[in-house]
Amino acid sequence: MKKAAAWALCVLWMMVIFMMSEMSGDVSGAQSGFVTELVERALAFVLGAQTAARIPTDTLELVIRKGAHMGEYAILFWLWARALGLSGEELASLLAQEALTDD
Numbered sequence: 001m002k003k004a005a006a007w008a009l010c011v012l013w014m015m016v017i018f019m020m021s022e023m024s025g026d027v028s029g030a031q032s033g034f035v036t037e038l039v040e041r042a043l044a045f046v047l048g049a050q051t052a053a054r055i056p057t058d059t060l061e062l063v064i065r066k067g068a069h070m071g072e073y074a075i076l077f078w079l080w081a082r083a084l085g086l087s088g089e090e091l092a093s094l095l096a097q098e099a100l101t102d103d
Helices: 002-021 025-047 049-053 057-086 090-101
Strands: none
Touching: 002 057, 025 049, 025 057
């Protein structure tokens, strides 16, 4: 049961990635703009308004967008490695985890 659930989560997450990649540029831009605004407010609270204002908004938005992209694939990697491990594919699971730690 755990094995089937682990693979189902992999497929579900791949569907989420696919649906997010199918969004129009306007919708995607609005989402990242909203998150950027939240991060700007948090930075202003933590660092102070003057210090946070020195960070260009487009640079911050680029970092957020790229970080989200890497994050969604990192989650997929973790789900995939877990599903491989639960399926008895210990070698494949270990190799996948080793690939993450290689420099």
